[in-house]
Amino acid sequence: MFPPLLHKKHFLLDIETSGLNKHIDYIVCIGVTFLNETDELTHHQWMLQLPEEEKEILSCFLEFTQRFSHVYTYGGKHFDWPFLLARCAFHQLNPSMLQSLHLIDMKKSLQHFGATRINLEDALGVIRHSTTSGKALVKVYRTYQACGETIYKTIILAHNKDELSALLSFYELYQTLYHLKHFHFIDTLKSSVSLDFSAKVPYLFTTNFQGCYKNITLCWESGTQILGIKVAFSYLKLKQYLTPYKDYYYIPSQGQLLHRTLAHFVASSDKRKATKEECTIYKEDDYIPLYTTYKLDIPIWYDSVNSPYLRVNDFSASILAAQVFYLLFSNKKTS
Known part of the structure; x- marks a missing residue:
């Protein structure tokens, strides 16, 4: 089970870099957050003043990574990680320690709750102490490189620390959603528009959060252990397919289906084999849309374009956890 704050x-x-080109630009600062030997949350930063120092800070960083199994980033799959590997190659440093790490880019899963990184930070109540943007930081570094004044170094380190603090909040959100199926669901209530779940998590939240994706809204408050999830539903008339449809006959004159075990009571001229679309029953009820039907042995209902649904009375916390996991962590695309 994922512990509070950060896994060991x-x-x-x-x-932070001097530009966007990993072949001609270089790394200015490497920042990491981790739990030290006494389980204290620790930020560490390696920063250079001159480009010639890049190999040294990369070597220190590579040594640091040896005791870890996973590295978490936001957008790092397409920027931070390729940049680090390219700079290691430039300095002929062995990248095997980096390549042995399991890289988790949280952006793919969490961007559903914030169109931009700042939107996501706002949803989690992240407070930045530095007002310098990443783009402006390049100019700040060039000024620091030219004059060596400590104030410019402080600005760069403060920006990087803000980025790491935001990552810690993202990590809490990511891990909470990833481990949803392991939590103890303590209550389920049905309102007029949603099924409301409450789960107790094994740690105190350090953020406030409210976010919505598809028909699922999640929320929690800092200092509590209660996760709230609302799943919106709609009153619809949907169809269910009778299977296997080859076991059914259709009586056109009566618009009636007949199972093959009873078909011998009806003359051949009055019946024919039913099609798949004819082998349906319809029901008006409260329904929740499904995003995956994997391993579901509960009757599934379909709309006019064959999108799957479940009756609210058949929906459970375990099904909810499976739907959230599929939506956020699978490689499948959802519309």
């Missing part, structure tokens, strides 16, 4: 084998990573 996980660290958070954010880098």
